[in-house]
Amino acid sequence: xxxxxxxxxxxxxLLALGLALLLLGPGTGWGETLEVIQPNQSLYPDPDFAGAPxxxxxxxxxxxxxxxxxxxxxxxxxxxxxxxxxxxxxxxxAQSGFNLPGVLFGAPAKETTSDEVALAGKGFTPEVExxxxxxxxxxxxxxxxxxxxxxxxxxxLDAFIKEGGLNP
Amino acid sequence: xxxxxRWLALLVAAxxxxxxCVAASVVSVGAIAAKGVTKAAEASRPINDSEEYYVGxxxxxxxxxxxxxxxxxxxxxxxxxxxxxxxRKSSRPRTFRGYRFAVLDTPExxxxxxxxxxxxxxxxxxxxxxxxxxxxxxxxxxxGHVANKDGVNSISQARWSQVLTAMGTEAVKQYAGVGGSxxxxxxxxxxDVFKTIVVxxxxxxxxxAADKAAVATLGRAGYDPRALPQxxxxxxxxxxxxxxGIFKTHPxxxxxxxxxxxxxxxxxxxxDEAGRTRRFKAMTS
Numbered sequence: 001x002x003x004x005x006x007x008x009x010x011x012x013x014l015l016a017l018g019l020a021l022l023l024l025g026p027g028t029g030w031g032e033t034l035e036v037i038q039p040n041q042s043l044y045p046d047p048d049f050a051g052a053p054x055x056x057x058x059x060x061x062x063x064x065x066x067x068x069x070x071x072x073x074x075x076x077x078x079x080x081x082x083x084x085x086x087x088x089x090x091x092x093x094a095q096s097g098f099n100l101p102g103v104l105f106g107a108p109a110k111e112t113t114s115d116e117v118a119l120a121g122k123g124f125t126p127e128v129e130x131x132x133x134x135x136x137x138x139x140x141x142x143x144x145x146x147x148x149x150x151x152x153x154x155x156x157l158d159a160f161i162k163e164g165g166l167n168p
Numbered sequence: 169x170x171x172x173x174r175w176l177a178l179l180v181a182a183x184x185x186x187x188x189c190v191a192a193s194v195v196s197v198g199a200i201a202a203k204g205v206t207k208a209a210e211a212s213r214p215i216n217d218s219e220e221y222y223v224g225x226x227x228x229x230x231x232x233x234x235x236x237x238x239x240x241x242x243x244x245x246x247x248x249x250x251x252x253x254x255x256r257k258s259s260r261p262r263t264f265r266g267y268r269f270a271v272l273d274t275p276e277x278x279x280x281x282x283x284x285x286x287x288x289x290x291x292x293x294x295x296x297x298x299x300x301x302x303x304x305x306x307x308x309x310x311x312g313h314v315a316n317k318d319g320v321n322s323i324s325q326a327r328w329s330q331v332l333t334a335m336g337t338e339a340v341k342q343y344a345g346v347g348g349s350x351x352x353x354x355x356x357x358x359x360d361v362f363k364t365i366v367v368x369x370x371x372x373x374x375x376x377a378a379d380k381a382a383v384a385t386l387g388r389a390g391y392d393p394r395a396l397p398q399x400x401x402x403x404x405x406x407x408x409x410x411x412x413g414i415f416k417t418h419p420x421x422x423x424x425x426x427x428x429x430x431x432x433x434x435x436x437x438x439x440d441e442a443g444r445t446r447r448f449k450a451m452t453s
Contacts (some may be wrong), residue, residue, distance in 0.1 A: 143228075157253070161253055
């Protein structure tokens with residue numbers, strides 16, 4: 001009789017705890033796959049742009065996240081592991097729509113989304129640039145986009161360096 | 169039978185618990201990112217690479233509002249090849265989105281390095297250079313400013329503190345307020361950088377550090393570092409008696425030039441300069 005009461009209590013407690021954790025915990029995790037949305041992204045040996053890239057990751061590729069450090073993610077892309085900057089990925093999505101604390105304790109109707117947190121936390125972002133552009137239509141951002149398209153072809157650059165007797 | 173039912177209930181509860189633990193222990197990219205940025209906001213931190221990139225774009229947009237781009241694809245491609253050759257030998261070979269070089273359509277003699285690696289040289293300064301090595305010297309000096317982060321360092325400390333405050337959790341609650349204040353702070357930061365690189369110029373210390381970086385970069389790339397004092401001499405001769413242009417923003421004191429000549433003289437001789445000068449003439453004639 002004692003064992004049976006204990007069993008019922010234990011099952012109830014475990015069930016409640018499990019349900020609570022399930023509802024409170026976020027749905028995605030490490031090991032998940034993220035899509036690279038920015039063009040010309042590279043994998044670096046360290047979380048820094050200074051090193052020579054260990055591989056290229058074209059826009060539309062999917063990478064497996066291993067871990068994160070600051071603005072950098074260590075990922076696996078087609079068997080190559082390296083670090084990629086967070087700007088390569090879309091802004092983090094908002095968390096699950098179901099809000100247990102809100103239901104139980106009356107949280108505010110509009111929660112701050114993770115996109116908003118990321119925007120506020122990251123400082124100067126494309127969204128801030130967009131606000132600045134709206135305030136200053138006289139500035140030539142189209143010209144800046146044109147300048148950003150002046151990318152040197154690596155093969156042509158190697159030939160240029162060789163032809164000029166320079167150091168590769 | 170009842171025992172079996174109890175064990176089954178226990179098993180189901182355990183499974184639910186395990187699933188719940190997994191969901192709670194793994195952390196989404198969004199959650200970690202948000203946590204990370206909140207920490208960053210709490211601490212005083214330097215501007216990061218992507219923020220520097222957006223500041224650089226806005227400063228470049230202001231410069232291009234003042235000077236049009238020189239629409240000469242052949243020359244632009246050539247300037248980018250020379251620029252990339254020196255940038256990859258600099259102390260900062262890569263930036264957030266890479267270095268880009270462009271020619272401004274003005275006879276003024278000047279060059280500007282926007283944070284993040286957008287570098288402008290005027291048509292007047294390209295025409296002042298007599299060799300590819302001199303063009304490389306100007307670009308290496310500007311890359312030195314980017315590598316040393318002289319542009320973003322001109323954002324006033326007080327303003328950056330305000331940026332960090334605006335990024336704090338209190339502000340996050342009011343999204344519109346954060347967006348608005350950050351845009352205003354961004355605007356102020358662009359003013360700080362623009363004033364420094366286009367209107368007032370860098371400090372003498374920053375100029376000397378960029379010279380030193382350029383001399384080292386040119387040597388590593390295979391260009392002649394003596395080309396830097398040479399082109400500064402040429403610019404001084406051309407700009408004599410004028411108050412604007414490059415010497416308003418890059419003042420070459422006699423002390424700076426003397427130091428530069430000593431530093432550059434120590435470099436080993438460069439190979440095939442004549443061949444490089446031929447292709448420079450072909451591109452600029």
